[in-house]
Amino acid sequence: MVPEMTEELRANKLKTDEMLINMGPQHPATHGVLRLILKLDGELVKHCEPVVGHLHRAQEWQGQNRTWFQYQALIDRVDYLSGMFTSWALARAAEKIDDVKVPLRAEYMRVIVAEMNRLTSHLLWLGTFGIDLGAMMGLPFYPFREREELLDLLEAIAGQRMMFNYIRIGGVQNEAPPGWFARLFKFTGSFPDRIDEYEAILSNNPIFLKRTKAVGILPRKLAIDYGVTGPTLRASGVALDLRKVKPYSVYDRLDFAVPVCNRDGDTYDRYMCRIIEMHESNKIIRQCIEQIPGGTADVLREKRKACSACGKANCPHCGGDLAIMVKKQNAGLRVKAGEGFAAVESPRGVLGCYIISTGSDTAYRIKWRNPSFSNLAVLPELLLDHQIADIMAIFGSIDVILPDVDR
């Protein structure tokens, strides 16, 4: 009689070893320089340990050793795909301490550029997510086509394509160039169709569904425990979006929805959340262009001819709500003594900035709360007992930016 193949016998007969594998820091799918120490049993991940810190640039320390004016320009580099949001968090924290009221027009401009930045960030994510899933050639280039258009617009207004340094303490850097609003409005008109184009490739593709559905399920409680935020959290069924929960700037005047999935989110839900968010951001931009006080830059420029763009605070065409900057931007930029915290909803989640100022030209202490760091922390839990190929799908779907993790 043949003895039954028990687990013990099997283990003795077919002795297999776990394989220790180093994924990264140089690996095409780790989106920068993340190192994952993986224990693999065949293709299954048995243990995962992310090693972070390869990109540590002491951004917080630099904040204490650079003047406010210098640090504003530096802080875009923390999360290089959404520079507007880091600038915005810093500006809002400083403005809280300073007790500065930002003009309404500047607030609208901030929302417009920030939502544009959210679009560029999500578009890049979509492209790289395609690469992570193995659509090496086709998909990545379609989102990049639209991203290019948005980056051109951002370049026209900020002078830079990635490190904008556009949102400053006390307002925004400058007024939009001629024709800018018209170009943007035209873009927002065609953009929903473009999103449908991406969806036509992915959303119903059987291979894509197989690779994403029920892969990397992030339970609601686990997400909350790890401090996960952003679309990753909302895909797991928690309606936390600072724009809705604690409306800042002019978000309470805008009509938009926050996509929330009502179950424990998998990779597909996280994908879908971001797709819907792009639609909503597009809506927000359109509303802002319609609502912005003073109208588009071209209209305002015509009106300002009457006062030859005097820039005085009491001028009906230049001051009040229509100004874009209330603090002088030069090396003498100061923030009053005090401490303040402000958070914004970045494409990756809640981005917080805590500042202690003594009133000198540098900050006394700066602390950043970066969404990518907390989102990455949950990765080992998600990867357990998944296959090697799923590492990329899951890691791609939480959308981590490594400079944002390491600061």
Added chain:
Amino acid sequence: MNSAVFEIGKFARLTLLWLCIIFGAVWGVSWSIGVLLPAVILSQSGESGRFWAQLLQALVPVVAVALFVPLNTCYMVLAERRLLALFTVRKGPNRVGPDGAFQTVADALKLLLKEEITPRGADLLMYTLAPVIFFAPSIIGVMPLLAAVSGNHPLFTPVNLPTGVFYILAVSSIPVVGVVMGGWASNNKYSLVGALRSAAQAISYEIPLLLSIITVCLLAGTLDFVQIADNQRGSLLNWNILGGGALTHLGIGSPWWSIAAALLLAACCILLFALYVICACAEVNRTPFDLPEAESELVSGFNTEYSGIKFAIFFLAEYTNLFIVSTFAAVMFLGGGHAPFPGLEDACISGLRGLLAAWFGACTPFQLGWLVNSLVNPATVSQVFWIIVKSYALVWFASLIRATLPRLRIDQLMDYSWKRLVPLALILLIAVTFLKELV
């Protein structure tokens, strides 16, 4: 839209240029070795030169393949890059030569001059042998196809095996040995995982591939490429993809069951073709089955550690394999070198013959016209033209797939083969066997 048309025009020009280069060079060299040189030798030294003349003629297929494989790969890589650019609203390589025509030649030169690196701890013998073992089957696999491509031209008849299909299938299962060797010998865990994936994949996809080919052989009743191609002569309806002539036998008076069987047979054969294309994609590691390479997961899989000429050989073999499976499909399913419509083939041949006669007329030996007339045989040109159009269309289709689909996961890949493709292939085998008798 206009720019897309413009780019397509550029692509067509590139293709034309490269086809002229490839087939001009291959045919020119084959002709000089197989016809001109033996003729010269025989006229100079008479009977004593017969041995050398025959030796030269026997060498023709070998030289032709050795020339064809690298040239063809140069074109295929260029075409793929230009097509991918076209599909993804980019320009693609367009700097080296007119419209970037010689980009891949420059790339090949770069790879040849590049330093070869052997990783520490690598098994040197296996590491060096792996690309050779991977590449050799694609060279010997092209051989029997030569006869089918050239319409059984006398120069290539010796390589037309009566069991050519069987031979190619046997040969095509060797490359995976090279992959596993390379992955193991590289002393790299990513390569090892890639190699093991490749082994699993090759085993599971070879079965439905074989079954689909066996079914076509059953339909055609032979294993000989030239015969299979000739059976499909006539028109589109005679092609194996539409049931190998089942539809042409139907007349007004055919019984209803015969009509139904013929239609069913055609449907089965279309499914069979789809099955073959899917399995062939997996066989040659193309997206969505490129798991052994899986650039975003395993960096580059089994060839991660290879550089310089060894990598070039892997690359060469991969594209040659793609060409082989495409040509194979063109012969087995799409009528080989025969035109899709009845009159078209004759029109091609007589048109070309008329053109030659008009341009060069009757010339005495050793004039330009005589040279051209003996070089260009209208029937062979038509054959080669049609089969090449079909093969490259399939290659371009593979590029389109690469530009669209994400990659499967290894367990899904296996599921798909064993739970879907293998049963489907078996069902089709049985269905075709019965339907063929009913028609």
